[in-house]
Every structure is written in structure tokens, then in C-alpha cells.
Amino acid sequence: xxxxxxxxxxxxxxxxxxxxxxxxxxxxxxxxxxxxxxxxxxxxxxxxxxxxxxxxxxxxxxxxxxxxxxxxxxxxxxxxxxxxxxxxxxxxxxxxxxxxxxxxxxxxxxxxxxxxxxxxxxxxxxxxxxxxxxxxxxxxxxxxxxxxxxxxxxxxxxxxxxxxxxxxxxxxxxxxxxxxxxxxxxxxxxxxxxxxxxxxxxxxxxxxxxxxxxxxxxxxxxxxxxxxxxxxxxxxxxxxxxxxxxxxxxxxxxxxxxxxxxxxxxxxxxxxxxxxxxxxxxxxxxxxxxxxxxxxxxxxxxxxxxxxxxxx
Numbered sequence: 001x002x003x004x005x006x007x008x009x010x011x012x013x014x015x016x017x018x019x020x021x022x023x024x025x026x027x028x029x030x031x032x033x034x035x036x037x038x039x040x041x042x043x044x045x046x047x048x049x050x051x052x053x054x055x056x057x058x059x060x061x062x063x064x065x066x067x068x069x070x071x072x073x074x075x076x077x078x079x080x081x082x083x084x085x086x087x088x089x090x091x092x093x094x095x096x097x098x099x100x101x102x103x104x105x106x107x108x109x110x111x112x113x114x115x116x117x118x119x120x121x122x123x124x125x126x127x128x129x130x131x132x133x134x135x136x137x138x139x140x141x142x143x144x145x146x147x148x149x150x151x152x153x154x155x156x157x158x159x160x161x162x163x164x165x166x167x168x169x170x171x172x173x174x175x176x177x178x179x180x181x182x183x184x185x186x187x188x189x190x191x192x193x194x195x196x197x198x199x200x201x202x203x204x205x206x207x208x209x210x211x212x213x214x215x216x217x218x219x220x221x222x223x224x225x226x227x228x229x230x231x232x233x234x235x236x237x238x239x240x241x242x243x244x245x246x247x248x249x250x251x252x253x254x255x256x257x258x259x260x261x262x263x264x265x266x267x268x269x270x271x272x273x274x275x276x277x278x279x280x281x282x283x284x285x286x287x288x289x290x291x292x293x294x295x296x297x298x299x300x301x302x303x304x305x306x307x308x309x310x311x312x
Contacts, residue, residue, distance in 0.1 A: 007034040009069045010218070013076030013099070015052065016041040018179045020075050022211045024050060031215070036065050039076060040091070057095030066102040071110035071218055074099060074155070077148055092147040093154070100158050103165060111167045112217045113155040114210075117227055119148055119171060122200070122280035129285040132171070132225045141276060156225060168217040172228035173284060177207035177307040182274065187243060187308045193255055193278070194247040199237050200281045205230035206299040206307050216293045226293060229286030231301045236278060242305045252279065
């Protein structure tokens with residue numbers, strides 16, 4: 001970058017999470033972007049030259065940070081099965097709607113949303129691989145997915161409506177590595193539950209590969225909806241063997257009842273509906289991202305699986 005050229009400015013929601021930090025470090029230190037974070041959480045150890053605003057996404061202060069912004073990276077979707085529905089709706093749906101309004105008001109050139117392949121939903125009638133055109137059915141059996149599905153719809157609609165903004169929706173498969181999320185937390189259990197008679201094929205992607213996909217999505221000219229896949233797929237039992245986990249095999253009716261009771265009593269952070277993710281298949285086709293973004297995972301299958309045990 002020449003001395004007279006200003007750094008590109010990106011607003012990152014959810015920057016205080018592990019993925020947010022990884023992406024911010026990559027964009028700032030390697031690519032020279034100016035980073036402005038929006039998050040409801042603090043960011044201990046934040047570099048002094050990264051701005052952080054602990055504000056509500058709907059506030060005037062949040063709107064003001066979009067002045068002179070070149071891009072928005074929306075990672076700040078709240079996932080909390082114990083939060084009140086009104087609180088989740090206000091942050092996720094109303095907040096995302098406001099972010100898109102700010103981008104239009106300030107002519108932000110690029111919007112990238114990190115959604116999830118989980119929006120398609122694990123179902124017994126799913127085809128082997130789902131493309132980006134498949135319906136988003138996760139909320140039918142898993143109410144906690146409603147916000148993510150609606151956010152995906154909001155940004156996908158913005159993609160076609162706001163033609164002056166290059167909008168990208170990324171739908172990665174289960175993200176693993178030094179992160180705290182449901183897939184990694186499940187795979188870290190010493191004796192994770194498996195449902196008797198079920199051994200679905202699973203796709204994993206390393207968190208650093210997701211960061212790479214985000215960087216590629218921010219390149220000029222990229223727009224569209226993309227599934228982001230890792231280096232392959234394996235039966236759940238094979239993934240657990242690679243991690244030296246000995247699963248507890250439980251009949252589904254018993255597991256469902258126990259998990260619902262444990263969640264109600266505060267003994268588990270997993271709602272009963274999440275059992276569908278270790279019961280049915282939800283695999284996606286990543287060829288569009290490979291062809292149009294040039295995305296290919298850098299981490300191999302064994303590396304990706306073993307990243308589960310990296311310190312988060």
C-alpha cells in the first residue's frame with residue numbers, strides 16, 4: 001500500500017470470539033485492514049490499534065462506525081439456547097436488519113455473513129449432498145435455529161436487492177479447532193453419546209480454513225451464497241475413533257428424554273433437538289465455493305479432526 005493510500009476499513013461483529021480474533025489478526029497484520037469491532041462482550045488482550053465498541057447493534061453509536069467503512073463481516077449471531085426469545089430476536093434479527101441499513105446508508109461496498117450449513121437441517125430424507133439452492137429447513141425441528149435461518153434469509157435477500165453492494169453468505173459445515181461451539185464441545189466429551197442404530201456421515205472444517213474462506217469472500221468481485229466444506233467426510237464413529245473417544249450408545253427415545261431433562265435442570269447446554277445432528281445426515285456440496293471463490297481447505301482430514309483437542 002502506498003503512503004497516500006488509506007487502509008481499507010472493515011467492521012466485524014462478534015470480534016471477541018475465537019474466530020473473530022483469528023480473522024481480525026489475519027486481516028490486520030497480514031493484509032493491512034483497519035479493524036473496528038462491534039461486540040456485546042469485552043476483548044481481553046485486544047491490540048491497541050483495533051477499535052472495539054461494546055454497544056447494541058441497534059444504537060446510533062453502532063451506526064456511526066460504518067462511516068467510511070469498506071466492508072462488514074457479520075459474525076455476531078447470538079447462540080444461546082437459554083436466552084429469552086425476545087432478547088435473541090432483538091439482537092439477531094433486528095440487529096442484522098439495522099446493520100444492513102447502515103451498510104446501505106453509508107454505501108459499504110462489501111457485506112459478508114458467516115451463516116452455517118446447519119440451516120439446511122439434518123433430516124432422514126436429505127440427499128447425499130445439499131447445494132446452495134436447497135431449502136433452509138432447520139427451524140422446523142429445531143426452534144433455536146430460527147434466528148440463524150431468518151438472518152440467512154435477510155442477507156440472501158439483501159444480496160439480490162442491494163446490487164450496489166457485493167454480498168456474500170458463507171455456510172460452513174461444523175467448525176472445529178480451538179473454538180467453543182456445539183460440534184467441538186461434543187467431540188471433546190470423553191464418552192460422547194451416540195444413538196443406537198445411527199452413524200451419520202459428518203463434515204468438519206478447521207477454523208483457520210473458515211478464516212481463509214472469509215478472506216477470499218472479501219476480495220473484490222465476489223458475491224453469492226457458498227457452502228464451505230472441509231477436506232472430506234467420515235462416519236461419526238470414525239471421527240470418534242480418531243479422537244480416541246469411546247462413545248456411549250443410547251437408544252434415541254432414552255437419549256432424547258435424558259437430554260431434555262438435563263437441559264431443563266441446567267445440567268447440559270445441549271437442547272434435545274440437537275440429537276438430530278448425530279442422528280441424520282446434513283452434508284453439503286462445496287463445488288461452488290471452489291469454482292468461484294477458489295476456496296480449498298488447507299488442513300487435511302486428520303489434522304482437522306485432531307484440531308478438536310487444540311486448546312481453545
